[in-house]
Amino acid sequence: MRNALAYDEVAICAPVTVPYTRYSSETTHWWAGKAMRALADATGLGPADFDGFCFASFSSAPDTAVGMIQHLGLSPRWLDHIPTGGASGVMALRRAGRAVQCGDAEIVACVAADTNQPDSHRRLLAAFSRFSQDAVYPYGFGGPNATFALITEQYMRTYGVTRADFGKLCVAQRHNALSNPLALQRAPLTLDDYLCARAICDPVHLYDCVMPCAGAEAYIVTTPEIARDLGLPSARIMAAIERHNAYPDDEAQLRGGWAMDVDRLWSGAGIAPSDVDALQVYDDYPVIVAMQMEDLGFCPKGRVADFIRGTTFTIEGDLPLNTNGGQLSAGQAGAAGGFQNMTEGLRQILGVPLGAQVPDARIAMVSGFGLVNYDRGVCSAAALLESCR
Structure with a gap:
């Protein structure tokens, strides 16, 4: 077949x-x-x-x-x-x-x-979705910081994830950004810096938020x-999935559409999460990074706190994560933020990264998440790419 x-x-x-x-x-x-x-x-x-x-x-x-x-x-x-x-x-x-x-x-x-x-951001939000216009803006509530504060709070309460766990992800990505000459945020970031940053919409604080650019x-x-x-080094698509409006009956978003198709993704590619050399996931907020790690099979659902605490995510670490710094450090250029992890994943496995190279990188996973209405993200996708070098 x-x-x-x-x-x-x-x-x-x-x-x-x-x-x-x-x-x-x-x-x-x-x-x-x-x-x-x-x-x-x-x-x-x-x-x-x-x-x-x-x-x-x-x-x-x-x-x-x-x-x-x-x-x-x-x-x-x-x-x-x-x-x-x-x-x-x-x-x-x-x-x-x-x-x-x-x-x-x-x-x-x-x-x-x-x-x-x-x-730009104000105009974007004003016309972003009918759900937002009808269900939240009339009540003085709106915008991604407020939406993700609700998602983050519920996720932390349900799975025992702490701000320090999210901070580890943000600090690792900032470390990765230091070698990327195009990253907009290149000042070193410590865990203390992260934890002491001002609240934006609690529990979302300053370094949980991307910089629009x-x-x-x-x-x-x-x-x-x-x-x-053309003499161009290239990669092949091992497998790819997408899903829209997954789990609409969940009262709060604790999972995304990846969870519905992840088994097909790995079986189609014929590999396991341990074979991935670089993980490039959408990172508008660290809670979504954690959610993708679970839903894409890097750890069991509900165990992401232990996984974060036991894994290093720097370029030289156990699971290199968002190796250009991701949106949290490189910047979020609108829809280009949904392409950023694709171009960086390709660069890593083709041996031409913007910054430091993941040693012997051959397989990259790229994951996307988008179109957040008033209470959840509606679109999700993921692909496994392998270098043809």
Whole structure:
């Protein structure tokens, strides 16, 4: 029987990052253009060579991928727009991989870009979801800090996780960011710094929160033959999953959609969590990092506190985590935050990281989480990637 999770004859290559800035007067279209220029510089390809385009953004309105291709001078025969935020990096990979596998496209540019201006976050929240507009904003409650404070408090109470446990994750990611020249947060962070930081929406404190910024990320999905012809090191998709609106009856979000499909993911790839050399998970808040570790099978549900306390997450540690610093230290460039862990995972297994290299990295897991309505994240995805070196 054919493995439905297999992506035969599909290669991922050319991860690029347009350096982030805290604020930008440029449009999202400018940032997307910079990403396409970076892809062209990395590959030698021109606009006519890209016959597929997959795009994610929060701030490109009124344009979607349709308007973006006109701005960029592209004429693809396959097009997709991924509106899933932090899950978009993996979901773009899945869709572009199937397009290449089916022959609908041969060279797909997967791009995420967002600008960030002083009022960008306010405007984003105002139009983020009908759930938020109808159910929480009229009562003076809204925004991700408040939502994740509720999730974090319930998670800590249910599973015995402490702020010090979350702090260990944040401190490890900051350590990893120190070697990344593009990370926006590169000052050393100690556990005392983390624990003594001011409360934002208790139990969420300052270093639990990402820094919104402007930036772009991109990569290419193509065939192994084309990657070789272009002289590009590439990786293959071992297996990938996605799920939307998982466990809607849970009173509080203590698990995500990964838990529904994780067995299929590992069996499809034919490996175990112990085989993963670098773990790149979506990290808008550390509670979601912990949730992914459980739901992706790195420890049993409810045992994540013990797992965190017994594991080192630095680049040289037991389980290198978010090796570029993740969003918590590198910055969250809107939907590009959902691509950041994909490009860094690729770089690690291709041997071209932004900062320090995980020794002998060959297999990376990339996980995404996105579109948080008033009480939970709705979209989740994960992929296992293996270097073809």
